[in-house]
Amino acid sequence: MHPGRMLSTHFLVPSGMTQGELARLLGVSRRRVNELLNGRRGVSPDTALRLSTYFGTDPHLWTAWQAAFDLHQAWRQLRRQVITK
Numbered sequence: 001m002h003p004g005r006m007l008s009t010h011f012l013v014p015s016g017m018t019q020g021e022l023a024r025l026l027g028v029s030r031r032r033v034n035e036l037l038n039g040r041r042g043v044s045p046d047t048a049l050r051l052s053t054y055f056g057t058d059p060h061l062w063t064a065w066q067a068a069f070d071l072h073q074a075w076r077q078l079r080r081q082v083i084t085k
Contacts, residue, residue, distance in 0.1 A: 003065040004037040
């Protein structure tokens with residue numbers, strides 16, 4: 001599951017917060033938040049720090065979710081390449 005979905009599922013939905021509200025609170029654009037939530041943008045170190053500051057989490061949580069997602073995507077790509085050979 002990409003980190004944006006984790007953000008939505010575990011933080012935004014339970015709080016009832018909108019993308020616009022989160023963007024304002026984090027000091028980033030609504031587009032940046034939307035792209036993150038829709039899996040078109042990853043969690044950068046800057047974003048991890050902003051999210052951890054606002055939600056009271058460790059920034060490593062966000063970077064770990066991103067790293068796990070990236071690793072899974074790389075595994076899927078490698079698996080496709082091996083299967084087609």
